[in-house]
Amino acid sequence: MGLAVxxxxxxxxxxxxxxxxxxxxxxxxxxxxxxxxxYAGKRVRYALVVVDLVDRKPxxxxxxxxxxxxxxxxxxxxxxxxxxxxRLAMEVxxxxxxxxSLQVIDARHRFARKSYDNTYKWKPSPEIQAAIIAATLGxxxx
Numbered sequence: 001m002g003l004a005v006x007x008x009x010x011x012x013x014x015x016x017x018x019x020x021x022x023x024x025x026x027x028x029x030x031x032x033x034x035x036x037x038x039y040a041g042k043r044v045r046y047a048l049v050v051v052d053l054v055d056r057k058p059x060x061x062x063x064x065x066x067x068x069x070x071x072x073x074x075x076x077x078x079x080x081x082x083x084x085x086x087r088l089a090m091e092v093x094x095x096x097x098x099x100x101s102l103q104v105i106d107a108r109h110r111f112a113r114k115s116y117d118n119t120y121k122w123k124p125s126p127e128i129q130a131a132i133i134a135a136t137l138g139x140x141x142x
Contacts, residue, residue, distance in 0.1 A: 003053065032076075044069050049061055059137075
């Protein structure tokens with residue numbers, strides 16, 4: 001038994017495209033071989049799925065995440081957008097303070113969470129979610 005990661009890109013027309021994990025990792029590292037020129041200048045929805053494997057076959061989905069990838073003019077991940085995302089992600093954590101006021105509640109992290117989710121997450125339709133699950137688990141939907 002083990003775990004595996006599956007990555008799917010969702011095209012504008014609803015087509016679900018599997019992206020090999022090695023290529024996704026090259027994208028994250030910013031390697032030239034990791035570019036996807038067909039997505040140059042676009043913002044693309046993707047799903048990242050963590051799945052249990054038994055005898056190298058997917059059996060159960062452990063985690064499912066829906067987010068966006070922003071590409072630059074060369075089809076590489078837009079580094080400035082990733083930096084903005086990382087900065088906002090850090091604001092999501094509640095402040096660490098030894099002084100807590102009972103009269104003032106610091107809710108900045110809650111607003112940051114909402115902003116982060118609105119900007120960097122997406123919610124699939126039931127049909128898209130079913131297609132991602134079927135593709136992950138190797139089920140034929142036809």
